[in-house]
Amino acid sequence: MNGLDSLYQELILDHSKHPRGSGLGPEEGRTASSHQHNPMCGDDITLRAHVDDSGEHLLDVTWEGSGCSISQASASMLAALVEEDGGETGLARADVDRLIEGFREALRSRGTIPLDEETYADAAALSGVSKFSARVKCAMLAWVALEDALARA
Template identity: 85%
Template sequence: MNGLDSLYQELILDHSKHPRGKGIADEPGRVASSHQHNPMCGDDVTLQVHVSDDGARLIDVTWDGTGCSISQASASMLAALVEEDAGDAGLPREQVDALIEGFREALRSRGKIPLDEETYADATALSGVSKFSARVKCAMLAWVALEDAIARA
């Protein structure tokens, strides 16, 4: 294992053991949620989004779930990314859609398209998952939940 792979493995384990954004609470404002289940391995994620009143901006993401370290780390990395990028004004819907689509494209590329570290921060560590098709669904679970929750908001 090279140094970068080792760092990525450490990031995944850190987010799995010390998840960011975990814990769904009742929040005022425009809130929607989505529950996603991976029947292949039993991973479950429920993700809640808080969007602006006009639905144009993502304000916050919280989640809860159980499953493998990849699914849990991915949800944590997603929540941390949104928190970092949203700031006080929130993240524009178009940017959220682009993040989801870029993540999906990279994970389905079988290692041909790496995630950009400036765009995806710690979630870049999940780039290597794309080489293992059985694990792609684990990493995608929270991102699919985000896409679904935003559509419901």
């Protein structure tokens, strides 16, 4: 394992052990939830998306779940990314859609498309998961939950 792979593995374990955005929080304001289950390995995620009154900006993401370190780290990384990039005004829905689609494309690429660290922050550490098709669903679970929650918002 090279140094970068080791660093990424440590980052995934850190997010798994010290999750960001964990706990669903209150259903104040405009929220939408989605529960996703990965029958392949038993991962569960319930994610709540908090959007502004117009429904056009994602303010934050909270979640709770159980499962493998990849699914839990991915949910944590997603929550941290929304918090960091959204600021007080939140992320525009179009930007969130692009993030989700780019994440999906990279994870389905079997390692040919790496996630950009400038765009995906810690979630870029999940690029290597794309080489293991059985783990792609684990990493995608929270992102699919966000996509579904936003469709309901």
